[in-house]
Amino acid sequence: MEAGEDCCVKVAVHVRPLIADEKLQGCKDCVTIVSGKPQVQIGAHSFTFDHVYGSTGSPSSSMFEECVAPLIDGLFQGYNATVLAYGQTGSGKTYTMGTGFKDGCQTGIVPQVMNVLFSKIGTLKHQIDFQLHVSFIEILKEEVRDLLDTSSMSKPETANGHAGKMTSPGKPPIQIRETSNGVITLAGSTEVSVATLKEMAACLEQGSLSRATGSTNMNNQSSRSHAIFTITLEQMRKLNIPGDSCSNDTMNEEYLCAKLHLVDLAGSERAKRTGSDGLRFKEGVHINKGLLALGNVISALGDEKKRKEGVHVPYRDSKLTRLLQDSLGGNSRTVMIACISPADINAEETLNTLKYANRARNIQNKPVINRDPMSNEMLKMRQQLEYLQAELCARAGASSEEVQVLKERITWLEAANEDLCRELHEYRSRCPIVEQSEREAYDGSTYIVKTDAVKRSLPITEAEYPMSETVGDSREMEEVAKEWEHTLLQNSMDRELHELNKRLQQKESEMKLFGISDAEVLKQHFGRKIMELEDEKRVVQRERDCLLAEVENLAANTDGQTQKLEDIHAQKLKTLEAQILDLKKKQESQVQLLKQKQKSDEAAKRLQDEIQCIKAQKVQLQQRIKQEAEQFRQWKASREKELLQLKKEGRRNEYERHKLQALNHRQKLVLQRKTEEAAMATKRLKELLEARKTSSRETLVTMNGSGANGQGNEKSLQRWLDHELEVMVKEHEVRFEYEKQSQVRAALAEELAMLKQVNEFAAKGLSPPRKNGFARASSMSPNARMAKIASLENMLSISSNSLVAMASQLSEAEERERAFSNRGRWNQLRSMGEAKNLLQYMFNSVADARSC
Ligand SMILES: Nc1ncnc2c1ncn2[C@@H]1O[C@H](COP(=O)(O)OP(=O)(O)OP(=O)(O)O)[C@@H](O)[C@H]1O
Numbered sequence: 001m002e003a004g005e006d007c008c009v010k011v012a013v014h015v016r017p018l019i020a021d022e023k024l025q026g027c028k029d030c031v032t033i034v035s036g037k038p039q040v041q042i043g044a045h046s047f048t049f050d051h052v053y054g055s056t057g058s059p060s061s062s063m064f065e066e067c068v069a070p071l072i073d074g075l076f077q078g079y080n081a082t083v084l085a086y087g088q089t090g091s092g093k094t095y096t097m098g099t100g101f102k103d104g105c106q107t108g109i110v111p112q113v114m115n116v117l118f119s120k121i122g123t124l125k126h127q128i129d130f131q132l133h134v135s136f137i138e139i140l141k142e143e144v145r146d147l148l149d150t151s152s153m154s155k156p157e158t159a160n161g162h163a164g165k166m167t168s169p170g171k172p173p174i175q176i177r178e179t180s181n182g183v184i185t186l187a188g189s190t191e192v193s194v195a196t197l198k199e200m201a202a203c204l205e206q207g208s209l210s211r212a213t214g215s216t217n218m219n220n221q222s223s224r225s226h227a228i229f230t231i232t233l234e235q236m237r238k239l240n241i242p243g244d245s246c247s248n249d250t251m252n253e254e255y256l257c258a259k260l261h262l263v264d265l266a267g268s269e270r271a272k273r274t275g276s277d278g279l280r281f282k283e284g285v286h287i288n289k290g291l292l293a294l295g296n297v298i299s300a301l302g303d304e305k306k307r308k309e310g311v312h313v314p315y316r317d318s319k320l321t322r323l324l325q326d327s328l329g330g331n332s333r334t335v336m337i338a339c340i341s342p343a344d345i346n347a348e349e350t351l352n353t354l355k356y357a358n359r360a361r362n363i364q365n366k367p368v369i370n371r372d373p374m375s376n377e378m379l380k381m382r383q384q385l386e387y388l389q390a391e392l393c394a395r396a397g398a399s400s401e402e403v404q405v406l407k408e409r410i411t412w413l414e415a416a417n418e419d420l421c422r423e424l425h426e427y428r429s430r431c432p433i434v435e436q437s438e439r440e441a442y443d444g445s446t447y448i449v450k451t452d453a454v455k456r457s458l459p460i461t462e463a464e465y466p467m468s469e470t471v472g473d474s475r476e477m478e479e480v481a482k483e484w485e486h487t488l489l490q491n492s493m494d495r496e497l498h499e500l501n502k503r504l505q506q507k508e509s510e511m512k513l514f515g516i517s518d519a520e521v522l523k524q525h526f527g528r529k530i531m532e533l534e535d536e537k538r539v540v541q542r543e544r545d546c547l548l549a550e551v552e553n554l555a556a557n558t559d560g561q562t563q564k565l566e567d568i569h570a571q572k573l574k575t576l577e578a579q580i581l582d583l584k585k586k587q588e589s590q591v592q593l594l595k596q597k598q599k600s601d602e603a604a605k606r607l608q609d610e611i612q613c614i615k616a617q618k619v620q621l622q623q624r625i626k627q628e629a630e631q632f633r634q635w636k637a638s639r640e641k642e643l644l645q646l647k648k649e650g651r652r653n654e655y656e657r658h659k660l661q662a663l664n665h666r667q668k669l670v671l672q673r674k675t676e677e678a679a680m681a682t683k684r685l686k687e688l689l690e691a692r693k694t695s696s697r698e699t700l701v702t703m704n705g706s707g708a709n710g711q712g713n714e715k716s717l718q719r720w721l722d723h724e725l726e727v728m729v730k731e732h733e734v735r736f737e738y739e740k741q742s743q744v745r746a747a748l749a750e751e752l753a754m755l756k757q758v759n760e761f762a763a764k765g766l767s768p769p770r771k772n773g774f775a776r777a778s779s780m781s782p783n784a785r786m787a788k789i790a791s792l793e794n795m796l797s798i799s800s801n802s803l804v805a806m807a808s809q810l811s812e813a814e815e816r817e818r819a820f821s822n823r824g825r826w827n828q829l830r831s832m833g834e835a836k837n838l839l840q841y842m843f844n845s846v847a848d849a850r851s852c
Pocket of ligand 1: 268
């Protein structure tokens with residue numbers, strides 16, 4: 001084997017979405033991914049990895065291409081590789097790896113690996129001979145079990161809810177061995193030779209079904225073992241050596257053998273949270289032991305100081321670490337996928353996972369191409385030959401050739417320099433535009449941030465009962481509009497009536513004018529006048545006729561006297577004629593007057609009609625005004641009734657609101673008290689943890705410096721013990737507060753879920769089930785429900801923050817505890833006497849505490 005290149009373990013984080021169970025518990029997403037960066041933030045902690053997938057990091061679908069595909073390419077070059085899924089129980093390891101492969105399901109890394117592997121083999125098989133083997137084992141309770149052993153039966157689920165595989169009786173257990181050149185092998189495990197994708201998939205499916213799984217509170221199909229699916233790729237390549245036609249076939253062949261381990265670890269778990277007991281509890285203990293050993297290996301390899309100090313790496317502490325010896329710090333290219341849940345309830349475990357993963361990034365592996373010794377030797381010789389040939393050429397060549405090469409190099413460098421100058425110039429000319437657009441983008445973002453901040457700064461109490469006010473406002477508006485409309489109508493009708501009255505008055509006064517010159521009297525007057533004129537005319541005519549007769553008689557007598565009489569008569573006649581004419585004129589004028597009279601009669605008639613019409617209109621209008629007033633009165637009465645009803649309802653709502661506010665207040669107080677207690681305990685734990693660092697150092701210094709002074713030493717040991725005990729007590733207190741807070745949160749979440757369900761039922765027009773909580777929630781008004789939902793959501797996010805803060809300190813405490821116990825808590829004790837004294841002191845302290 002040749003010397004390996006240094007390459008760090010690559011770490012990707014896979015954040016799964018909140019699952020139904022977590023949503024039901026009202027869990028909040030407490031993990032933030034920094035946009036565009038592989039950076040994860042949780043509470044005050046921030047971690048950077050090689051990749052982050054899921055929950056608005058890169059899409060999970062690109063994980064295979066970015067993290068695993070390069071490992072497969074390496075496999076074909078002869079490099080070993082490992083993909084390792086790590087994380088808390090239920091965080092999505094099996095989902096990510098696809099080791100729960102069933103019914104040909106293609107999601108997950110392992111099925112994708114198989115697809116890519118066979119498609120590559122398909123394209124290369126004409127040049128290279130391939131051999132593929134797979135093995136599939138699990139480590140359950142520190143025992144390695146073969147998942148592909150067909151002789152052992154698959155065990156159905158037991159009463160304890162355990163499904164798994166039984167080792168066949170008489171078969172020797174699988175042994176982990178290390179070969180002389182340090183390669184870890186499994187003696188006794190089944191290696192199945194596979195030629196097709198289907199065969200390999202069948203192995204995966206068979207092993208997955210045989211794997212031990214069981215149901216816990218946190219995952220109803222929890223893997224109870226660490227599973228390793230290993231693909232071994234052997235290649236026999238024909239080498240193309242120019243000018244080498246004489247050597248035999250084996251001399252021109254190269255043999256490579258590389259392994260790909262696909263590891264799905266069991267999840268770390270807390271017995272209290274998984275609710276495990278009996279067998280499940282024992283499994284949990286073993287799982288945690290294995291993971292603790294893995295953590296210690298990662299810690300030893302990932303801590304630069306420890307690495308430099310050459311600290312022992314405890315691979316042999318567990319079967320898991322022994323099997324992964326090559327993958328961590330050895331001959332392998334390794335990708336670790338840290339699977340995490342974003343739920344705040346899992347914040348402590350998520351933090352622990354991220355801390356481990358972060359440390360794993362510092363592990364340096366030394367992958368080498370795995371050739372067989374013969375091929376390796378051949379390669380070395382060939383390389384040496386090539387080197388010597390080159391050397392020979394160089395020496396044989398003239399020095400002028402060297403000069404020529406240097407000249408060419410100078411020309412090339414000059415050209416490259418020119419290109420770079422041009423690029424720099426172009427960049428500078430583009431710079432102001434880029435800066436401007438960056439400034440604009442920045443301004444835009446601050447604006448968005450500002451508006452968001454303004455929105456967020458609105459206190460939630462302002463949003464309480466907003467709907468009732470809006471409804472009240474709209475009702476009032478409606479009422480005012482109605483009254484206004486009524487007043488307008490009344491006014492316009494009054495104006496109309498006034499107009500009619502005015503017209504009526506006018507017409508009546510006109511009529512009066514006609515009335516003053518009494519029509520009948522006038523008529524009689526004119527009639528009489530005409531008659532008189534007629535009589536007068538007749539008298540005058542008779543007179544004239546007499547006169548005419550006299551004139552004729554006189555004409556017959558023709559004497560002088562007669563002539564005189566005749567003249568007199570003619571004179572008289574003329575007068576009479578004139579009188580008649582005058583009378584005629586008078587008569588005509590009387591007729592004319594009579595005609596005018598008739599016309600005015602007609603006008604009076606018309607006026608009379610108009611007056612009648614106006615009077616009718618007036619009556620109608622008065623009726624309408626009356627009707628309108630009646631309608632308005634009725635509306636007003638009903639409105640007042642309604643108002644009364646509303647006031648009653650308002651009082652009820654007000655009462656309900658007060659009741660709710662009181663309840664909210666009580667809930668908030670409880671939450672506040674619990675949060676304050678939690679914050680105090682967390683703060684105290686933090687202070688103690690900080691103080692412990694210095695105190696343990698001081699203790700050591702004091703103890704080392706006071707070798708002669710036995711009493712001083714004893715006192716400082718006692719102080720150290722007091723401090724240690726206090727840290728533990730505080731850690732327990734915080735854990736206790738954490739549990740209480742989780743319970744409060746669960747109750748709030750339950751209430752919230754119920755209210756939301758009632759809202760959904762109401763939106764669909766259905767009535768909610770007749771259960772206790774539902775009855776109370778559905779008796780609330782929609783506005784009160786909305787307000788309660790908002791208040792509960794507010795409380796939930798307060799609770800979530802408190803949980804994350806506690807989880808952060810608990811994770812810190814646990815990590816330090818682990819580091820401390822690794823170093824040996826009691827290393828400071830140097831004699832049995834010191835130990836006895838300290839034990840006595842501890843007994844006294846416990847007795848004191850119990851007697852209080
Ligand atoms: N990325 C994801 N998207 C959607 N659902 C997921 C995702 N990851 C995990 N889940 C769901 O979460 C649940 C737990 O996942 P899984 O069994 O893979 O966890 P695990 O880490 O293997 O748990 P354990 O250690 O207990 O075996 C499953 O119901 C799974 O379908």
